Amino acid sequence: MSSSRSETEITTSKDAVNSDVSDPLRPSDHIDGDGSIAQPKLGLVGWLRWGWRQLTSMRTALVLLLVLAIAAIPGSIFPQRMADPNGVTEWERNNPDLFPVLDALKLFDVYLSPWFSAIYLLLFTSLVGCVIPRIRHHAKALRARPPRTPARLQRLEDFRSAQRDLPASAGSSADAEASASIDIATKQLKSLGYRVERYDKGRTFSVSAERGYWRETGNLLFHIALVGVLITVGVGGGFAYTGQRVLVEGETFANTLVDYDSMNRGRFVADDALTPYAMRLDSFDVTYQPFGEPGSGQAGDFSANVAVTDREGDTSEGSVRVNHPLDIAGDKIYLLGNGYAPTITVRNADGDVVYHNSVPFLPQDNNMTSLGVIKVTDGMPEQLGLIGFFYPTAASGKDGAIASGFGDLVNPLLTLDVYAGDLGINDGAPKSVYVLDTTGMTKLAGRTTDVESIELSPGETGDLPNGLGTVTFEDESPEGATDATQSVKRFASLQIHHDASAVWVLVFALLALGGLMLALFVPRRRVWVKATGANDSVFLEYAGLARGEDPTLAAAVDALVAGHARLMDAAGGSVAREEQTSSGEQAPPASEHAKVD
Amino acid sequence: MPDLDVLSPILLWTAIAIYAAAFVAYAFDLARRSQVTADAKSVREAELVVAAGGATPARRAASGVPASGAPQRFVMARIGTSLTVLGFLFHLAATVTRGIAAGRVPWANLYEFAMIGTLLIVAVFLAVLSRIDLRFLGTFITGLVVVLMGASATNFFVAVVPLMDPLKSVWLIIHVFVASLATAFFALAFALSVLQLMQSRRERLVVEAAERTGAGFLRTLPQSDRLESLAYRFTIIGFILWTFTLIAGAIWAQDAWGRYWGFDVKETWTFVIWVIYAGYIHARATRGWRGNPSAWLAIVGFSAVIFNFTIVNVFFKGLHAYSGLS
């Protein structure tokens, strides 16, 4: 832009247009930067300095941002271990050949991968390197005085002028009146939030004003807050823990490491870091949209009603609902899932109880067809494994197979396939309670055998094959119940989460948002008012200069002119000479405008 | 009187029809602009050569339309705007009746997201029109809205059903609304950026004194740098709203899913979009990137928004399974 301006113009508007200490510091390839293309100086230090400048340039920041955006995309295409481990297993099953290659490229752990980390760490290094000198510079700028008034204000884009006459009777001189008008302008600008500085010279009086320091402050706040978000997320993770626990109605959980079904904890969480408390699931509520209504069968209003006993032994009631986690001693309890836990009793041939438990069955579809496993380890000639399907509202499907037609307990039915042999749990390897490993077992009842699956309604008892004994599906209904709605216990799958850093992440995120609004909406501008005394009049000039994006500058200068005239009228002394008022739009031709943005 | 959940789609289709008519009117307006300006061509282009060859163009186009454009020339544009207002009223009524029928805010599944999103696009467009003459964006806005609404009403329509538990939250009201509002601003910025690219190509061709300089209506439009600064202003508003959306979504996720961030598919795309627009804002401040390259980034950004809204919602698997489709 400056190439179109002549030498003299550059010198005349130098103070106003070229950067000075009160301007924000920018990387050299910033649009307002000096554009100096730094050649690397010879020697190690020279090269290092050059490399650092490259890393902290606007271009590098921009490219890294775009690379970051692209790098984040694969994580939305491939299932990620941290969010969807089952999806990863499924993907592996479907693409056994491709999987090892993509896995080596970390495409299933994108956000923990070295390449993704490298990108954002470089970006944040660049950010810190860019921001630190700017903070130092801005601290100085905050104390700097507005720059000298340019000699020729009419060269600026937003220029206005006015002339005021001294009444013949007035005793004051034109110079005194000019000076007084600048006093008024100074006060006016100050009250508008400008920082002001008087520059008087001969018969010319002027005030130089600047505002919008918050713009750069906001920008710095925004970038620093982003660093704050990154650090609190990173450090906070080390002190956070998340555990899961399935609780059947009536069961109690103690907040100790051994009582969790699974637990993920940050590296700084000690074994004894958990606050001791106990939590019993008293009941689990759920409602279903009735038949025939829109969304029929849809479950909702889940509520796990718990009783919590703290270290002192005081018990309080609470409920865990979706969107409403329960707070206990800095832990947050979430409801992850729910289902049915049929109570099953197995007796051996002698009639002795060898198994009695409420077994959580995992829901397989929206109507709560559920799958569960019963492992009878002792008391039988051989170990026994039962694979059960539970249907809260059993109905015959199209092909004659049983299916559940509704999620609530209307016509509960349990079917069991029976296996005998070695459960494989004695060799020490951990086994999921939801999976039956049938490799060492023989199927005694169910499809592919001569014996049909055992089918039971609540309260019924069936015979195990080969005279092994009996199995009972206990009816849990309270005394006097008239329907099946309480015949089977429910379970809640709870997540216990502890992360004290989350609130700090939020604080930094909100600081970033606040900083961003300041940085983008606070206009930074300079304004000058100059008064020159002539014989019987005062010649007034006003000019505004945007420092950065400032769509409202022209309106602001107009408002300044109008306000100044009003204040001058109120003060008395001089009178406006209407027809002389001109605006920058008409005065100097466009091509001479010293536009800076 | 028919049931509200029957009335709402009727109102919606009426709105679509009216918007389609508005689109036609706006299209005629653009065609007329090409024709009319053919006469004034030589004059204007002499002017342009000066502007492009000289220093920065003056702020001549401050009103959005060059001074040479006489008002009566834009009759079709005026009809287009009137129709858009009328369509908006039907659209608003469709949205409100849907909300009353559902007994909650009408933005809880994909069909409703589309309805509120397009409503806000039109609302922002009309609100801006009252201050800046952007009627030349009319074809784009009404065209986009007709396509999105039509596609959604045919493919995504679902009857009112009770909310799923995770959606029962104040954050549904705030988060989704603000996201839709951000989208509306990004849409305007996108349209302006496309025009900016066309205009800057034209300006280059004019300077090169080329035979053909692109679509004729461009001559009645503001200069490319003016289009760019308008696009930038809409983008920064959209960006701030999007930043808020991101934060509000994280707060909601903390309540609903027990973690504030988990790179769920939808979270990932929200983040990607945020980073692209941060890139755009940086590009505008980077030497060599202001102008066409940054305009391309605005276009990429909005494409990602639309991708997130359509493809990701319908086809990607994730926790945000609220399209209401099965």
Ligand code: HEM
């Ligand atoms: C996490 C990465 C980053 C993000 C998300 C980001 C985002 C933003 C945003 C949204 C703005 C606009 C707000 C404003 O103008 O104040 C901005 C401006 C700015 N950023 Fe960054 N930034 C990042 C990294 C960097 C880095 C590494 C640098 C140093 C090269 C940098 C330098 C600047 C500068 C100088 C501005 C002011 C632009 C202007 O004058 O308009 N940023 N950044």
